[in-house]
Amino acid sequence: MNNKRKVEILSAGCGCCEETIELVKSIACPSCDITVLDMKESLVAERAKSLGVRSVPAVLIDGKLAGCCAGRGPEEATLRAAGLGAPL
Secondary structure: OOOOEEEEEEEOOOHHHHHHHHHHHHHOOOOEEEEEEEOOOHHHHHHHHHOOOOOOOEEEEOOEEOHHHOOOOOOHHHHHHOOOOOOO
16 A cells, blocks of 8 residues: 655646645645656647646646646636637
8 A cells, every 4th residue: 555645746847837736845844745747748748638637747646637727727708708709
C-alpha cells in the first residue's frame, strides 16, 4: 500500500509555473510526493491533454486535475465574442 499522495505539477518553466511549484512545495506535507513535469516533453503534453489540462501551471493530485486548474484556457467562442476573427 502506498502511503504517499502523488502530486504532479505540469510546468512550462515560466515565472507563473515557478510560483506554483514553490506554493505546492510550501504547503506539502511529508505524505506528499511531488514531481515537476515539463510540458515541453511530448509525452507529458499528450497526457496533460488527455486529462483535460488547458493551461499551465496545472496540478494533478493522485492523477486527477485539481479543481483550481480545471476549465481554464482560451475558448473559441469567448475569443470570437471578443472580436477575434471579425474584420474591422
